[in-house]
Structure formats: structure tokens, C-alpha cells
Amino acid sequence: MKHTTIKPLLLSALLALTFSACQTNSPTVGGGGNISYGDAKAVETVTTDLGSTDIQMTSEKMTRSLLQHPLVQNIIRKRELLMASPVQNKTSEYFDTSLITDTVLAQLQKNGVRYVIAGANMQNQVDELRRQNQSGLYRSDKTAKIGRMQGAKYRLDGSVSSITKRNSSTKDVYYKINLQLIEIESGIVEWSDEQEIRKTARR
Amino acid sequence: MQKTILTILLGATLMSVPLALPAVEGGSIASKVESLGEMTYLKFTDMRAVRRDGLLRVQVSIFNENSANEQLYYRFRWLDEDGFTVWEEEPWKPEIVYGRQSKVLSVTAPTLKAQDFRIEVQSPNNSTTLVPNPPGSVANQ
Incomplete structure (x- = not known):
């Protein structure tokens, strides 16, 4: 009887020892590979392609430019509706242009702008x-x-264009991102702004 | 009562008159700057803040004392009157300051709630205290 009680106790003690030997002080799982979390807000310079920093800087600049415009302050006061049309990608690269407009709309919403879904x-x-x-x-x-x-009164539209130049030692890419706020009924462009980005890689 | 009057006066100043901060180390500019390592060549020469249309606008002048170009990374942190952050973390922004150039950074607060700010700066090449992982270190090509 005594023997049968000690056996499970020994087994659980052994299991506890095994697990505690595997534990670290960090709340992480794995750790065998080369995977780590980085700063999502860091300046990314992996290639000359349009990257996270370009999207973040463009969205930030456009949102603040919009917020300063009297029309947008009026839109907030009158609770008028906005929507975003798909931004045209005129470059040779693939990237999801809704990354820009989604961030702009999300940041505007934090300031009281209301928008309707589209696309x-x-x-x-x-x-x-x-x-x-x-x-x-x-x-x-x-x-x-x-x-x-409800239909929106204004829509955000825009385009991303690029010019690429390269020689034997250098690749230079110039990006121009343009956004516009258009009154849907009249087609009048009420606001527009652009962001220029130059990225250079040397071999 | 005295505290209330002081707060009203400070609020009125921010709303109408540009607030120029003296360009002295250890003075008002230093209180707004959070530097990741002391910068040898890049110096803040002027900093002013004004509230227009309810939004805080900040203008910062930086001078490069070196004859060579310097890379600067910066971002702003927006605070309310109690010092709490009122906006998400901004992305780090790269800026080249040419040799002997004075560069002006003009920014507008992203929210009407912002009453105060801090500017975080880092310059990887001219920092006397080396920072192991500067903001621009995501797998440089």
C-alpha cells in the first residue's frame, strides 16, 4: 500500500524537475531559431522598394495635413461622411495601397471623422x-x-508613382504619393497633398 | 487660486503667442529633447510651439556643426497637460542634415488633445554614447 503511494509522488517530482529545467525567465516559447520581434516603428532600409517606414511616414503626413484643413474640421463638426477609393499603384512594384488609406482613415477617426466602408x-x-x-x-x-x-459626401483618392534610375553602382528610386479629398457630388478636389521619397542603394 | 491663474495664463500663451524656447543646454529646449546618446555635431538651435486651430504646432531648428553630412532619426511624443501620452508611438523618421546646414522640422500634433511634446532624437554617426541598436538598424543593405 505504502509502495503504491510513493510511486506516483516520485513520478510527479521527476516531471516537475524536467519541466523546471526547460523553463527560462522570459515568457517565450521556442527560441531555437533566429526569430525575434523588432520595433514596428523602426526605420526600415532593407531594399529600395516601398516599405513600412514609407507607408507610416506618408500616412502620418497626410493625416496631419488633412486635419489642418478647415474643410476637415468642418466635416468633424457636421459629422459628414468620408470614404476611401482604391489608391492607384502606378509603380512596377506590388504593394497593397490600402495600407495608406486604411491608416489615414483610422487616424482621422480618432479625431472624430466618420467614414463608410467601400471597396x-x-x-x-x-x-x-x-x-x-x-x-x-x-x-x-x-x-x-x-x-x-448612408453615402459618403467626400472620398479620398490618390496614386503612387515612381521613377527608377540605375547604373553599375547605384540604384535610385524616387516615389511620389499623392492623395486627394474629392467632393463626390461635384467632383471638386477640395484638398490634395503629396509625399516625396528618395531611396538610394549602392552596390 | 494662484495655480489656476497660472494655468489659464499658460493656456492663453499657448493659444495665441508662439512659445520660443531658449537655445541653451540644460534649459527649456533640453527639457523637450530626449536624445539616445549625446549628439556631438547636431545641435538644437531653436524650438517654438504654438496652438493654431486647436492643434499644437512645433518647429525645431537643428544645426550640423560638422562639415560632413549627418544622419538624424527623430520622432515626437505627444502628451496631455498631465504628461500622459495621447497618441500612439510615432514611426522613427530619417532626415539627412548636410554639413553646416540648419534644418527646420515643422510638425503638427496628430490630435487636439496634445498639450505638450517631447522629441526623441538619435544620430548614429555622431553620438558620443554608442547606442547598440539605433532606430535605423532594420537589416541595412
Whole structure:
């Protein structure tokens, strides 16, 4: 009887010792590979392609330029609606241009600007409205009604262009990112600003 | 009561008149600057802050005492009247200051809540205290 009680105790003590030997003081898992977390806000200079620093700096500059504009302050006061059209990528590189407009809209929203969904997110919205109204699964008094979405008064649009020059020793890329705020009804460009970036690599 | 009057006066000053900070080491400019290592060649020569349309605007002048170009990394931290941060961490921004050049950095606060600021700076080549991982060290080519 005594022997059978000691055996599980010994086993758990051994297990505890094994696990404690594997433990470190840091709350991490793994650590065998060369993987580490870096600073997302650091200046990234891996290649001359458009990178995180370019996107962050551009979004920041555009948001602050927009915020200073009297029209945007009026939009905040009157609670008018904004939307973002897909920014054109005129460069030869692939990158998701919505990274710029998404950040601009998110930062504007923190200052009281309201915006409506558009583009790729629109399909999800339509699907959900149809599901609630046409599937027959929902109580009619608890469904979001079709035909009550609000249209934006202004839209953000823009483009990213680049000029690349290279010789035997140097590659130079000049980027120009342009954003505009357009009144949808009239088509008038109420605000525009641009960010210029030069990136040079020497071999 | 005295504290309230002082706060109102300071608020009124910020709202209308540009607030120029004296260019002395250990003075008001130094209180706004957080340097990652002491910079040998890049010096702050002027710093002013003004509130326009509710937004805090800051202008900083930096002079490069060296004849060679210097790389500068900087970012701002925006604070409320109690010293709490009111905006997310800004990205570090690279800036080249040519030899003997005076560069002006003009920035606007990202939010109406910002009442005060700090500028974080780092210059990898002219820092007397070496920083092991400068902000621009993401796998340089």
C-alpha cells in the first residue's frame, strides 16, 4: 500500500524537475531559431522598394495635413461622411495601397471623422444585409434594414508613382504619393497633398 | 487660486503667442529633447510651439556643426497637460542634415488633445554614447 503511494509522488517530482529545467525567465516559447520581434516603428532600409517606414511616414503626413484643413474640421463638426477609393499603384512594384488609406482613415477617426466602408469590405456588408433580410433566419424586428446605408459626401483618392534610375553602382528610386479629398457630388478636389521619397542603394 | 491663474495664463500663451524656447543646454529646449546618446555635431538651435486651430504646432531648428553630412532619426511624443501620452508611438523618421546646414522640422500634433511634446532624437554617426541598436538598424543593405 505504502509502495503504491510513493510511486506516483516520485513520478510527479521527476516531471516537475524536467519541466523546471526547460523553463527560462522570459515568457517565450521556442527560441531555437533566429526569430525575434523588432520595433514596428523602426526605420526600415532593407531594399529600395516601398516599405513600412514609407507607408507610416506618408500616412502620418497626410493625416496631419488633412486635419489642418478647415474643410476637415468642418466635416468633424457636421459629422459628414468620408470614404476611401482604391489608391492607384502606378509603380512596377506590388504593394497593397490600402495600407495608406486604411491608416489615414483610422487616424482621422480618432479625431472624430466618420467614414463608410467601400471597396473590398462592401461585399461583406452586402452579404450580411442579404443574410439578415433574405435567409429567413432572423426576427424581422431585429434585422438591419436594406436601403438605409448612408453615402459618403467626400472620398479620398490618390496614386503612387515612381521613377527608377540605375547604373553599375547605384540604384535610385524616387516615389511620389499623392492623395486627394474629392467632393463626390461635384467632383471638386477640395484638398490634395503629396509625399516625396528618395531611396538610394549602392552596390 | 494662484495655480489656476497660472494655468489659464499658460493656456492663453499657448493659444495665441508662439512659445520660443531658449537655445541653451540644460534649459527649456533640453527639457523637450530626449536624445539616445549625446549628439556631438547636431545641435538644437531653436524650438517654438504654438496652438493654431486647436492643434499644437512645433518647429525645431537643428544645426550640423560638422562639415560632413549627418544622419538624424527623430520622432515626437505627444502628451496631455498631465504628461500622459495621447497618441500612439510615432514611426522613427530619417532626415539627412548636410554639413553646416540648419534644418527646420515643422510638425503638427496628430490630435487636439496634445498639450505638450517631447522629441526623441538619435544620430548614429555622431553620438558620443554608442547606442547598440539605433532606430535605423532594420537589416541595412
